[in-house]
Amino acid sequence: MDVVSVVGPDAVKAVLADPGKNFSAKLAIDAFMKDFIGRAILARDFEDHRYHRRIMQSAFKSGPMKTYLDRMTPHIALGLRRCESEQFFLFHPFIKKLSLRLASGIFLGLEQGSDLDRINSALVVMMNGAISPIRLKIPGLAFNEGLVKRQLIADYISELIVERRKNPSMDMLSEFCNAKSEEGEQFSDSDIIDHMIFMWLAAHETTTSLLCHVMYRICQFPEWQSRLREECYGIGKPAIDYEDLPKLDLMDWVIKETLRLHPPAPITMRTSLRECEFYGFQIPANTLISIGPGISHFLEEYWSNPQQFDPLRFSPERAEDKSHTHAYVPFGGGAHTCIGMHFAAMQVKAVLYQMLLNHSWETPAGYDPKFKMTPIPKPKDDLPIKMTNFPRRSQFH
Numbered sequence: 110m111d112v113v114s115v116v117g118p119d120a121v122k123a124v125l126a127d128p129g130k131n132f133s134a135k136l137a138i139d140a141f142m143k144d145f146i147g148r149a150i151l152a153r154d155f156e157d158h159r160y161h162r163r164i165m166q167s168a169f170k171s172g173p174m175k176t177y178l179d180r181m182t183p184h185i186a187l188g189l190r191r192c193e194s195e196q197f198f199l200f201h202p203f204i205k206k207l208s209l210r211l212a213s214g215i216f217l218g219l220e221q222g223s224d225l226d227r228i229n230s231a232l233v234v235m236m237n238g239a240i241s242p243i244r245l246k247i248p249g250l251a252f253n254e255g256l257v258k259r260q261l262i263a264d265y266i267s268e269l270i271v272e273r274r275k276n277p278s279m280d281m282l283s284e285f286c287n288a289k290s291e292e293g294e295q296f297s298d299s300d301i302i303d304h305m306i307f308m309w310l311a312a313h314e315t316t317t318s319l320l321c322h323v324m325y326r327i328c329q330f331p332e333w334q335s336r337l338r339e340e341c342y343g344i345g346k347p348a349i350d351y352e353d354l355p356k357l358d359l360m361d362w363v364i365k366e367t368l369r370l371h372p373p374a375p376i377t378m379r380t381s382l383r384e385c386e387f388y389g390f391q392i393p394a395n396t397l398i399s400i401g402p403g404i405s406h407f408l409e410e411y412w413s414n415p416q417q418f419d420p421l422r423f424s425p426e427r428a429e430d431k432s433h434t435h436a437y438v439p440f441g442g443g444a445h446t447c448i449g450m451h452f453a454a455m456q457v458k459a460v461l462y463q464m465l466l467n468h469s470w471e472t473p474a475g476y477d478p479k480f481k482m483t484p485i486p487k488p489k490d491d492l493p494i495k496m497t498n499f500p501r502r503s504q505f506h
């Protein structure tokens with residue numbers, strides 16, 4: 110099919126901000142992902158989308174965010190205790206498993222037990238199906254297997270909804286069951302199922318990809334690893350609380366710089382609803398538009414030495430990301446801007462904090478990875494890494 114690729118901040122802004130309501134996220138999603146995404150928030154446009162976003166927003170307010178962070182903390186500590194020290198292991202599968210564990214706990218409130226293992230393995234199969242290139246419903250193919258597991262997960266969430274509506278717990282599902290917009294609007298059961306499943310697809314692989322690239326970069330630049338560790342010592346507790354997040358400025362800039370160089374969602378899609386003119390070009394109706402941060406994040410017009418890893422470009426003195434409203438778009442823009450961007454930053458900070466406090470990390474000497482860009486970016490070799498434990502610092506335990 111024909112696809113129009115729009116590049117550069119002005120073009121990205123025109124499509125994502127979309128003042129003329131010319132571009133549909135729903136039609137683009139329906140073209141590729143309808144079977145997995147259903148009527149989730151990204152598959153809704155304009156007023157219908159705004160209605161769902163207003164309700165969903167309440168699950169990302171500071172109250173629930175604090176409880177999500179409290180819930181993450183022990184799982185991160187446990188995950189790290191299971192890491193072998195003093196020998197190289199593959200970081201990507203390790204962090205993917207940890208992220209899955211965090212997501213099951215925070216999204217559905219699942220703790221240790223048979224449901225957790227059953228649902229986690231179903232989620233892995235579902236995600237592999239969702240990103241599989243061969244999209245045919247033939248038994249045995251990843252796409253079809255993913256759909257079978259999606260149904261299993263949907264049935265499971267449907268049973269949980271009944272329970273969580275009666276006895277809310279400290280998880281996102283309970284938030285969705287009880288979420289109300291300021292106007293009193295609420296989600297139906299089938300909305301909740303689609304939204305929860307999409308949340309998984311949107312959150313899990315992207316956060317894994319980000320953590321993997323941050324670790325690669327702070328091993329490549331050990332001076333940055335030391336600076337971040339010093340910043341963690343400044344907080345001086347075994348794990349961060351919600352109130353500590355704004356104190357981690359350097360970590361924030363490292364995360365932002367990694368998102369600039371390695372955006373975990375390299376492409377977003379829209380479909381034109383009608384013929385429109387775009388910087389002198391005609392885009393026919395019903396055409397797929399591909400929008401990515403890839404070019405905007407590397408234009409010398411907006412970034413100094415764009416190929417260089419330089420977290421200080423995000424400091425208030427330089428604020429290169431503010432050079433154009435759409436020069437920096439790892440979380441998209443406009444109405445569908447990532448609703449989980451603060452959640453992702455919180456999770457990555459919580460993990461990095463515990464990883465750096467009592468351990469140092471290194472990649473093999475002269476490590477120079479090749480990167481895989483699709484479906485979700487990651488180092489091709491899964492990032493071999495070695496952890497060394499520091500002598501215990503009593504004040505942090």
Ligand code: HEM
Nearest residue numbers: 150151311312315316319374377440441445447448449453
């Ligand atoms: C580093 C991690 C992440 C990245 C880079 C990322 C990136 C994105 C991007 C680019 C979009 C816009 C898609 C579009 O316009 O077509 C998006 C939307 C979305 N993201 Fe994220 N995301 C991340 C983590 C998360 C997390 C942790 C959650 C949930 C906890 C989440 C939930 C969502 C949802 C629900 C949407 C759709 C919002 C809407 O349609 O209004 N994301 N994300």
